[in-house]
Amino acid sequence: MAAELGVIAVGVAAGILSGMLGVGGGTLFAPGLVIFLGATQLHAEATSLVAIVPTALVGAWRQQRYGNLRRSEGIELGALAAGGGIAGVAIANTVPEQVLRWTFAAFILFVAAQLVRRELRGSGGPIERGELG
Amino acid sequence: MPPVRRTFQLAVVGTAAGAFAGVFGVGGGIVIVPLLIVWLGYEEREATGTSLAAIVVISSFTAGLQALYGNVDWARGALIGIPAMAGAVIGTWLQQRVPVHWISLGFAALLVAIAISLVV
Numbered sequence: 001m002a003a004e005l006g007v008i009a010v011g012v013a014a015g016i017l018s019g020m021l022g023v024g025g026g027t028l029f030a031p032g033l034v035i036f037l038g039a040t041q042l043h044a045e046a047t048s049l050v051a052i053v054p055t056a057l058v059g060a061w062r063q064q065r066y067g068n069l070r071r072s073e074g075i076e077l078g079a080l081a082a083g084g085g086i087a088g089v090a091i092a093n094t095v096p097e098q099v100l101r102w103t104f105a106a107f108i109l110f111v112a113a114q115l116v117r118r119e120l121r122g123s124g125g126p127i128e129r130g131e132l133g
Numbered sequence: 134m135p136p137v138r139r140t141f142q143l144a145v146v147g148t149a150a151g152a153f154a155g156v157f158g159v160g161g162g163i164v165i166v167p168l169l170i171v172w173l174g175y176e177e178r179e180a181t182g183t184s185l186a187a188i189v190v191i192s193s194f195t196a197g198l199q200a201l202y203g204n205v206d207w208a209r210g211a212l213i214g215i216p217a218m219a220g221a222v223i224g225t226w227l228q229q230r231v232p233v234h235w236i237s238l239g240f241a242a243l244l245v246a247i248a249i250s251l252v253v
Contacts, residue, residue, distance in 0.1 A: 004212060011213040015220020017240055020228045022166045022181025025188075026159025029213055031247045037209060045158025046199035047206045051214030052160045052192035056185045058218045062225035063182030070175075073143065074183040077165070078190025080144040081151030085191060088155015089198040104157055105248040111163050112241035112248075118167070119237045 006036040015055050025055045027108050041101040045092060142173055154195045160188035
């Protein structure tokens, strides 16, 4: 039961980050399922994709209300991702579990680096506002 | 900008996002958002909003593929995805009102901690 509550908490936190930063859903879903429920990396990633659908749907709906959504271009972008998606899923199902987990760890380190970089050079970021000296 | 060139750009961004989504079980926002801003001239909030719309399509498709491989646990998907829907409403609301800098940096630190816990 405690594990299920942990997963629910991860869900809420991932949703908040996803809504605020435009990333975060999947980077937390999969580790949440691995760490709290002992899922394999492959099953956690597959299940994470299912959880991303409603999360992104809600986020997109809210962003549309705030006028931040170019819907037709977003859908076109999504449709044009099909080839990459097929290749990516095939790769995930081919490589050994350990390799997938390590690669995922490397991927979220890359995400962390991107977030830091975006903050350090972003408009109105900490540097422009003089917060980092 | 000619439409053909724009479609080509969207195809490149989409293919990269799809590959990340498939390999890592993520939406692909981390590649979509910066590329929309830098390459297609989006403003930041508009990039995150449009990225979410693309992610709906990308994750539906890749989740369907993973289901065909028999890897999806639907009950666990609901257990983590439904609370995330509530979180997303809160998150987009907050985005309009508070600066995200420290949240970004805190999230980055959290990801580093998770990466370590996954490999040790």
